[in-house]
Amino acid sequence: MPAVNRYYTSTAQDTTLTSSVNSTGTSIPVSALVGYPSQYPYIVALDYNTASEELVQVNGVTGLTLNVTRGFNSTNPTNHGVGAIVRHVITAQDMTEAQQHIAAESNVHGVVGQLAGMGDVVATTFLTMGG
Numbered sequence: 001m002p003a004v005n006r007y008y009t010s011t012a013q014d015t016t017l018t019s020s021v022n023s024t025g026t027s028i029p030v031s032a033l034v035g036y037p038s039q040y041p042y043i044v045a046l047d048y049n050t051a052s053e054e055l056v057q058v059n060g061v062t063g064l065t066l067n068v069t070r071g072f073n074s075t076n077p078t079n080h081g082v083g084a085i086v087r088h089v090i091t092a093q094d095m096t097e098a099q100q101h102i103a104a105e106s107n108v109h110g111v112v113g114q115l116a117g118m119g120d121v122v123a124t125t126f127l128t129m130g131g
């Protein structure tokens with residue numbers, strides 16, 4: 001599955017659920033969205049740092065309601081109660097995709113086919129500017 005651009009911010013403040021959500025709900029009401037990304041998708045953890053933590057992908061926001069896809073990165077959709085901590089996070093999938101990109105030797109950055117490797121001989125022509 002190809003990587004999807006996800007968005008991040010360094011200024012998102014933790015927020016909380018303003019009502020409970022069941023394991024199938026895709027509308028997540030929160031108390032604030034201070035510093036959260038204005039582009040989508042991005043990832044948040046519901047019930048952050050608890051045994052009930054679930055990652056969800058935020059696909060849009062209406063007012064203070066997150067429109068989400070549940071169970072991101074193989075986490076289990078579960079019920080979450082009023083006051084549960086919601087935190088904007090980076091995930092294992094983000095790190096895995098970054099490492100796969102770094103290690104890729106073909107089909108990256110618009111290049112079709114193989115990229116030049118460390119042992120490849122590449123001819124370079126230098127141009128002199130002016131006079």
